[in-house]
Amino acid sequence: MTSDDSALYPSASVRWLTLLSICVATFLMPMSMSAVNVALPAIAEDLNADAVLVSWIPTMNLLGAIALQLPAGRIADMIGRKKVFLAGLLLFALSSFAIILIEHIYWLLLMRLLQGISGAMVFGTGMAIVSQVFANHGRGMALGLTSTSVYLGLTCGPPIGGWLTEAWDWHAVFLAPLPLAVLCTILVGIHVRETERQADQRLDWIGSLLFIAASSLFFVGLSELPALAGGLLALAGLALLGAFIYQQERSPYPLIRLRRMVNNQVFFRSIQASFFMYAANYPLQFMLSLYLQYIRGLSPAEAGELMLLQAMMMAILAPLAGRLSDHFEPRIPATLGCLLFAAGFVILALLEQDSSMTQVVIALLVMGTGFGLFSSPNNNGALSVVPTDKLSIASSLLNISRTLGNMLGMAVVVFLFNLLIGNAQLVPEQFPALIRLLEIAFALCAGYALMAAWRSWSRGKVR
Structure with a gap:
């Protein structure tokens, strides 16, 4: 300051x-x-x-x-x-x-x-x-x-x-x-x-319009996958994103200096860690809701109350973890949080049709602890290496990384549904396929969290 x-x-x-x-x-x-x-x-x-x-x-x-x-x-x-x-x-x-x-x-x-x-x-x-x-x-x-x-x-x-x-x-x-x-x-x-x-x-009006068009086409395209039109829109969005990156390096007043952002190792890798963690987190409630209601027969209210465990742990730990990152290197609690989050997904990937509900409770508590340890230290580490006059654009980039992570996580789950179940209704005959789908999705999410742990730790020291 x-x-x-x-x-x-x-x-x-x-x-x-x-x-x-x-x-x-x-x-x-x-x-x-x-x-x-x-x-x-x-x-x-x-x-x-x-x-x-x-x-x-x-x-x-x-x-x-x-x-x-x-x-x-x-x-x-x-x-x-x-x-x-x-x-x-x-x-x-x-x-x-x-x-x-x-x-x-x-x-x-x-x-x-x-x-x-x-x-x-x-x-x-x-x-x-x-x-x-x-x-x-x-x-x-x-x-x-x-x-x-x-x-x-x-x-x-x-x-x-x-x-x-x-x-x-x-x-x-x-x-x-x-x-x-x-x-x-x-x-x-x-x-x-x-x-x-x-x-x-x-x-930079040209850069702004390019970014709006690129992100809109890519977002709409992902939401329409696996239809051919969705794939074409997503590819068009990626092409415009390439044009945006090219234009930003030549604009006198760019929205972001991408090369400078990439060279800022702490900030860039914090953004990458955020992207992978939110790719893992966003599909969680959707997938777990299917397991609890279809496989275990819980009502929507019962499933919702159970899934509140993760949110409660996140809410309790986020300010405490933020305070830790004021006194220790932010990458320490953030990376530990990523590893715990991955461990929670491993527990969920082992779920079967007759698994104990205690297994779900333990997984949610571990994951709530992990995400609570990650979010505030990661944001603190990213913003602490940004000049004061660039804090708004840095904050926007963190929000974009979260939204893109959400999009990736959900798009992969939708793709798995189309691949393994298709347009069939979720009746008891489809439950074995649903269990298999959830195992794959939970394992992929554990992989995302491990990628986040790698990027979090490799960002280096802030102080």
């Missing part, structure tokens, strides 16, 4: 109120995202939407988030992080309020895209603000609490969404977060200080 930054946040109370402001927003966004998933059947019935269009409701949110991550981070570094953060909150509030006017599924998809863009603006600046404010005052602990707010939002979303949908209707799922969004806007407006504007910088 520079001396100017210290003057902006002179007291501990101001720093913690700033952190509270960010945590409210980082709780609100994932809570709203996961709550909507529970309301999908009600939305489909009310808007007469088919299964394909309904599946795009969560997908459009992710699409908006990844496509605008880099431009949002770059704009925040140019004009000020507080402005972009507040603009993201305002866009989220307006798009949520507009839901009451919607009478067709296509308008709802547009609102979900706007909410994804608002998430890119908030998450692309939130971690950067926290990292700057707490640079000399326990940054790891502060980033850990930010991560905890995300986990709590994801955990609280489904029960909140289910209760609101049953008590009122699906519109309430979108409208309920509005008071919290207003509170967050007030807190940010009062307590967050604006960063210095970089008047000598310009936005």
